[in-house]
Amino acid sequence: MQFAAPMDDEAIAALEQLKKTVRIAFCGVMQSTRLPPMAALSLAAMAVGSLYLEVAAAHRGDNPCPCGWQPRSASDVEALQTSLALSAEQPRANFHAIQVAGNA
Numbered sequence: 001m002q003f004a005a006p007m008d009d010e011a012i013a014a015l016e017q018l019k020k021t022v023r024i025a026f027c028g029v030m031q032s033t034r035l036p037p038m039a040a041l042s043l044a045a046m047a048v049g050s051l052y053l054e055v056a057a058a059h060r061g062d063n064p065c066p067c068g069w070q071p072r073s074a075s076d077v078e079a080l081q082t083s084l085a086l087s088a089e090q091p092r093a094n095f096h097a098i099q100v101a102g103n104a
Contacts (some may be wrong), residue, residue: 014060022044026040026044026097027040029043046082048080049077049080052076052077055071056071056076059071
């Protein structure tokens, strides 16, 4: 999937679902720890990296996933870095306006 290109409706809906889930997890970590925001964001990036490894492992070996995707670590990580950089360039939402559970 080309992340820099315009996305179809299905990809946009999936992105919104993932953003909401990550935002909820991030807010939960911020409420339950004394970590600075960048530490929590770094941990979120590490979690995505770990997820990549798990998904890539499921697509290798004797009984790989039948979808046909073949992981290519270097180019895959570069694509993930590009997606992160592109999405961080412009503010997409006012985080201060988001009500965190327990703060409403």
